[in-house]
Amino acid sequence: MSKVKYYYDPDTLSYRKIEPKKSRRYRNIGLFVLGSALFGLFCLILLLNTNLVNTPRELSLDRELKNYELQFELLDKKMQQIEEVLANIEDRDNNIYRLYFEANPIPEEQRRAGFGGVNRYKSLEGFNNSEMIIATTKRLDIIKKQIAIQSKSLEEIALLAKEKEKLLAAIPAIQPINNEELTRMASGYGYRSDPFTKARKMHRGMDFTAPRGTPIYASGDGKVTRADNNSSGYGKHIRIDHGYGYMSLYAHLSKYNVKRGQKVKRGDLIGFVGSTGRSEAPHLHYEVFKDKERINPINFYYGSLSLKEFENMLKYANQENQSLD
Missing domain, CATH: 1.20.5 (Single alpha-helices involved in coiled-coils or other helix-helix interfaces)
Structure with missing residues (x-):
């Protein structure tokens, strides 16, 4: 009032x-x-301008913001798990797979490299959480790049594995005559007494004594480059080019089971034991070449002989006796 x-x-x-x-x-x-x-x-x-009173829209936006923050936390944990898995794969890739196939490891800085040049994240600037958003986006970009590099590396490893498989199949790795059909290991690689001149000279192959007509098998995958008797001393002989610098020679045959230009697999029947050319008795003279140089064939029988059989062969091959050719 x-x-x-x-x-x-x-x-x-x-x-x-x-x-x-x-x-x-x-x-x-x-x-x-x-x-x-x-x-x-x-x-x-x-x-x-205070938190004392919020409108329904503000409450809704606040809940949405908290949900986004939770999603970012979950995303961060998932990215951390992916990074750990990738690190494990990269470690095995560099220290097992690439090492086994003699490929250079991928440098760490190449795997972890970011993206230079133009600012890729300019559109993400100017927001309340720009720093967090940009950092997360960068991590995702690096992870994607790591996956791309690792995928390319595994493709390379797969190709190397296929090539390695071809190499292992091509190496002359089995004995060209079965042990069951072998009379004896007549002469090994090294200095031996010549059966005709009795002079001591280098014998650059291995002689396997076996009855005439005993099957002879290809010691590795390859292509027949010669099946003729036009090489002095070898008589009827076969040469197989295995690739990767390897070649095998089978001499003094009685007859062929392949022809020039034919592709063969390890274990294929290619000919039969004889005594043609400069030979004293029926046997197979077997040679292995690497990069056009003759090497000791005894080092390549891991594909067909047991440990005991290999030890016996090694014992007889090292005896300095008389060769058969």
């Missing part, structure tokens, strides 16, 4: 009530309404 004001009238010697003017009353009401409005606006602005 508003206060009633009075004034003293000396003429009447009494107190009279002061009647306010209508304009002043309206002005006071206007000021009150304006002050209330300003105070309300101030309070509204204050509330909107």
